[in-house]
Amino acid sequence: MKEFQLIESFFTGRAQSRKDVAVGIGDDCAIVEPAESKSIAISCDTLVENVHFYPDMPAKDLGYKSLAVNLSDLAAMGAEPAWMTLAITLPEVDEHWLAEYSAGLFEIAEYYGVALVGGDTTRGPRSISVTINGQLPKHSGLTRSGARNGDWIYVTGTLGDSALGLDLLRNKASCSESDSTYLINRHYRPTPRVLAGQALRTRASSAIDISDGLVSDIQHILKASNVGATVNVDQLPLSKSLTNSVSTEMAYSYALTGGEDYELLFTVPEAQKGALEIALAETGVKFTQIGQICMGGKLKLMLDKKTFDPINLGFEHFS
Amino acid sequence: MKEFQLIESFFTGRAQSRKDVAVGIGDDCAIVEPAESKSIAISCDTLVENVHFYPDMPAKDLGYKSLAVNLSDLAAMGAEPAWMTLAITLPEVDEHWLAEYSAGLFEIAEYYGVALVGGDTTRGPRSISVTINGQLPKHSGLTRSGARNGDWIYVTGTLGDSALGLDLLRNKASCSESDSTYLINRHYRPTPRVLAGQALRTRASSAIDISDGLVSDIQHILKASNVGATVNVDQLPLSKSLTNSVSTEMAYSYALTGGEDYELLFTVPEAQKGALEIALAETGVKFTQIGQICMGGKLKLMLDKKTFDPINLGFEHFS
Numbered sequence: 001m002k003e004f005q006l007i008e009s010f011f012t013g014r015a016q017s018r019k020d021v022a023v024g025i026g027d028d029c030a031i032v033e034p035a036e037s038k039s040i041a042i043s044c045d046t047l048v049e050n051v052h053f054y055p056d057m058p059a060k061d062l063g064y065k066s067l068a069v070n071l072s073d074l075a076a077m078g079a080e081p082a083w084m085t086l087a088i089t090l091p092e093v094d095e096h097w098l099a100e101y102s103a104g105l106f107e108i109a110e111y112y113g114v115a116l117v118g119g120d121t122t123r124g125p126r127s128i129s130v131t132i133n134g135q136l137p138k139h140s141g142l143t144r145s146g147a148r149n150g151d152w153i154y155v156t157g158t159l160g161d162s163a164l165g166l167d168l169l170r171n172k173a174s175c176s177e178s179d180s181t182y183l184i185n186r187h188y189r190p191t192p193r194v195l196a197g198q199a200l201r202t203r204a205s206s207a208i209d210i211s212d213g214l215v216s217d218i219q220h221i222l223k224a225s226n227v228g229a230t231v232n233v234d235q236l237p238l239s240k241s242l243t244n245s246v247s248t249e250m251a252y253s254y255a256l257t258g259g260e261d262y263e264l265l266f267t268v269p270e271a272q273k274g275a276l277e278i279a280l281a282e283t284g285v286k287f288t289q290i291g292q293i294c295m296g297g298k299l300k301l302m303l304d305k306k307t308f309d310p311i312n313l314g315f316e317h318f319s
Numbered sequence: 320m321k322e323f324q325l326i327e328s329f330f331t332g333r334a335q336s337r338k339d340v341a342v343g344i345g346d347d348c349a350i351v352e353p354a355e356s357k358s359i360a361i362s363c364d365t366l367v368e369n370v371h372f373y374p375d376m377p378a379k380d381l382g383y384k385s386l387a388v389n390l391s392d393l394a395a396m397g398a399e400p401a402w403m404t405l406a407i408t409l410p411e412v413d414e415h416w417l418a419e420y421s422a423g424l425f426e427i428a429e430y431y432g433v434a435l436v437g438g439d440t441t442r443g444p445r446s447i448s449v450t451i452n453g454q455l456p457k458h459s460g461l462t463r464s465g466a467r468n469g470d471w472i473y474v475t476g477t478l479g480d481s482a483l484g485l486d487l488l489r490n491k492a493s494c495s496e497s498d499s500t501y502l503i504n505r506h507y508r509p510t511p512r513v514l515a516g517q518a519l520r521t522r523a524s525s526a527i528d529i530s531d532g533l534v535s536d537i538q539h540i541l542k543a544s545n546v547g548a549t550v551n552v553d554q555l556p557l558s559k560s561l562t563n564s565v566s567t568e569m570a571y572s573y574a575l576t577g578g579e580d581y582e583l584l585f586t587v588p589e590a591q592k593g594a595l596e597i598a599l600a601e602t603g604v605k606f607t608q609i610g611q612i613c614m615g616g617k618l619k620l621m622l623d624k625k626t627f628d629p630i631n632l633g634f635e636h637f638s
Contacts, residue, residue, distance in 0.1 A: 022358060023460055027543075028395035028528055029360035029453070031460040034353050039341060041348035042436055044404040044450065048443040076347035085363040087406065087448040117361055124367040124446060129406040129439070131363065131450040134348070141342055141350040209347055224345075 030117035041079035049126040061188035063104025070132040071192035078201030079134030086119035147225035151267040161186035163258025175245035190262035207266035231291035349436035360398035368445040380507035382423025389451040390511035397520030398453030405438035466544035470586040480505035482577020494564035509581035526585035532578040550610035
């Protein structure tokens with residue numbers, strides 16, 4: 001057990017504090033003091049070795065990503081990050097790995113002002129489970145169920161980079177070194193759109209973060225809101241590195257179905273469009289209108305004014 | 320992935336709701352509304368197969384225990400249980416196992432009014448990580464650091480049952496069938512002292528739950544409070560099933576060092592002794608005074624007015 005106390009030393013001493021943490025790590029529970037009239041957003045994501053990441057993933061990037069994916073969930077609700085717990089299971093004590101992992105974790109925790117307030121360290125097959133807590137004004141949470149007929153559909157950032165980055169890592173694709181560096185970084189270090197999410201909160205009608213891929217995740221909004229959508233494939237935001245590296249059709253495939261983008265997909269009523277675009281522009285986050293909500297419950301993809309059916313094109317990511 | 324949506328169906332549909340859950344399972348985050356002027360207590364515990372439980376542990380008991388050990392941490396802070404997230408990793412979809420596990424989990428969740436508000440289901444070696452949130456009035460949390468010279472030391476319930484229960488399960492001990500049933504149940508289904516913890520909150524000076532064993536866990540209070548303690552071994556509360564089954568010396572060994580009791584160990588200033596005993600008696604939870612806090616930073620065990628050194632007696636649990 002001494003060994004595992006050593007593990008804890010990598011996390012306990014370095015947890016940044018917040019004024020609203022009354023009791024931090026080291027007691028039976030942490031105690032935090034939410035601001036008056038705030039609600040708490042809670043989310044939990046687990047990363048398991050060989051399922052969500054490969055053993056060769058750099059520990060520092062894994063530390064970063066294990067919090068980033070949770071922050072992305074907070075972003076999709078429009079919440080402000082506050083506190084997290086970390087349940088980490090490791091096969092053995094590897095001090096170099098732990099130093100790197102914790103450096104990556106605290107790098108992003110400090111950037112977004114997240115305090116590590118508790119956790120558990122156990123021996124076993126490597127897996128990491130983070131539970132994140134954020135705050136937001138009461139009755140202001142951005143859910144998946146508010147999209148209405150006529151709302152405009154937007155995404156932040158660019159789509160498909162992460163999936164191509166993974167294929168590059170697995171030697172299933174190749175490209176120039178500078179593009180490769182960019183795309184792999186997008187896979188290992190997704191940017192949670194925390195500020196954009198807060199800017200959306202009072203103006204968007206629905207939001208979700210793209211973890212499984214645009215086509216898959218938009219369905220959650222359509223189902224929860226009981227609406228349909230038209231998405232214009234040629235409006236999908238694609239990075240130069242993506243379009244440099246693969247054919248246009250493959251780029252669309254990555255963008256539609258690649259997954260792990262951790263960009264926000266959101267809908268905006270016509271009346272809020274101007275205010276939202278101003279608010280988002282202030283955050284400095286790129287955003288692109290890609291389609292519109294309609295009646296009917298189905299997703300229709302359009303390209304050059306024709307219906308676009310990626311399954312018939314045999315895109316390998318469409319499974 | 321379809322398979323894992325099936326797993327989620329065992330948890331999502333059956334989560335009990337609470338009025339303070341504004342958005343439950345199924346969005347990017349849950350949103351909960353803490354009561355005005357309350358702090359939030361947060362704790363996280365992971366149970367890994369072959370480390371914290373054996374593969375032959377009944378799934379229903381594992382469901383129960385995986386929340387019970389977290390509730391015990393809330394109890395030790397004096398917090399009222401509210402919301403939890405569940406990160407569960409399973410090697411395969413076993414519907415019978417899932418039905419049993421979730422039945423045990425929801426049995427205790429409903430008893431203590433805990434709403435499951437989120438989680439993640441992943442494939443991999445079996446492990447379960449619960450993060451629990453409780454509420455308590457601001458600035459009232461019961462920590463490990465408040466014990467003062469002269470305070471009385473108490474424990475709830477009886478000690479050592481769980482450790483003997485585990486030895487019975489592993490065929491390292493034997494006893495009558497009725498005692499065995501009782502002791503194994505104490506191992507599989509510890510009772511989190513939630514009501515007792517709330518009764519202690521304004522009256523005890525420190526508290527901890529006993530997970531590693533009395534001798535080990537009291538050190539956390541002594542270290543955090545910078546005090547010593549005298550514990551009278553012959554005052555340790557022992558169940559009939561324990562004393563029926565092993566020698567007196569072995570019973571002391573189990574009670575001092577066995578672990579997994581999930582009883583509360585707490586300290587009380589002389590001035591609060593009467594009020595605390597009345598408040599605790601109202602909860603119906605058994606409690607026993609076992610010693611007193613002193614200066615000096617060390618733990619002294621006493622038996623028949625002599626210093627008691629369990630190491631020299633070669634107690635097998637003293638390692």
